[in-house]
Amino acid sequence: MILVGQYDSPVTRRVAIALHHYGIPFTRDTRSIFGDAAAIGRISPLTRIPALVLDDGEVLIDSASILDHLDEQAGDAALIPRSGPQRRRVLQMTALAQGTLEKVAAVVYERHFHPPEHRSAVWLDRCLGQARAGLDELTKRLATPYACGAALTHADVMITTLIWYMQDRMDEVLSPSAHAALISLAEHCEALPSFRAAAPSDFEAMPRS
Ligand SMILES: N[C@@H](CCC(=O)N[C@@H](CS)C(=O)NCC(=O)O)C(=O)O
Known part of the structure; x- marks a missing residue:
């Protein structure tokens, strides 16, 4: 495949x-x-x-x-239980991380495709607020050692790829103090073999605005 x-x-x-x-x-x-x-x-x-x-x-x-x-x-x-409350939890944490990514990406795209004078400040503020809220909620719901408890799940994967993207592209709502637990989870996951095997290479980057 x-x-x-x-x-x-x-x-x-x-x-x-x-x-x-x-x-x-x-x-x-x-x-x-x-x-x-x-x-x-x-x-x-x-x-x-x-x-x-x-x-x-x-x-x-x-x-x-x-x-x-x-x-x-x-x-x-x-990387997700077949059924039950723990499956819902993984899906909801993953959805929170993916939804946060969508708002971060909306900011990145707005800035990439529109020159400053054509950008909507209202839209950018809304997206940044939603992205910050997503990070805050993820932090509030985060379990330990992994996002949903004892086992690595799709939620950890989505949070880690989100944090990588924010640190690379747009980290202005990612707070090293308020979101420290998310950042530390991402650091832990990035060291795992499956994450290292899928590390972005230098050529894999959206053109800089
Ligand atoms: N919900 C989709 C989102 C896919 C998505 O937004 N992909 C981005 C790259 S991260 C893309 O293709 N962007 C180009 C575009 O939308 O024109 C998924 O989870 O696969």
Whole structure:
């Protein structure tokens, strides 16, 4: 199977980390979602990453839907319980981290695509406030040693790829004191083999504005 997307995309990287964690072999299409948009659009109908091209040619899009498929393959090793309150907890923590990422990315895109005089200060303030609220809520709900308790889950993966993206791109609402627990969780996870195997290379970066 082929994972389409570069690892500076936190949602692409979270699929890669799960693939490594599950020991599922894959190759990569590392063309840029911006520089090679037309080529990516021929694979992924919304011209978004990640996409996963299965061995029979079927194309899966959207990180959560892709992970649903990979979790089925992983069985009991899946990074989420099959059912029950702990499954809901993992899904909610993951949704909080992914929702925070969406607001951070909205700020990054607004600043990338619009010159300063065309940016909406109202929109930017709203997104920054939502991103800060997401980080605050994640911090409040964080368990130990992992985000949802004793085991590594998809929530830890999403939080870690989010923190990496913020530190690389837009860290103005990430507080070293208020969000210290999230940062320290991310540091711990980044040292694990599956995260190291999916570390972004130097060439994998959205063009700087
Ligand atoms: N909900 C989607 C979000 C996908 C997404 O936003 N991907 C970004 C990269 S992180 C992208 O393709 N951006 C380019 C665009 O939307 O035009 C997922 O989890 O896969």
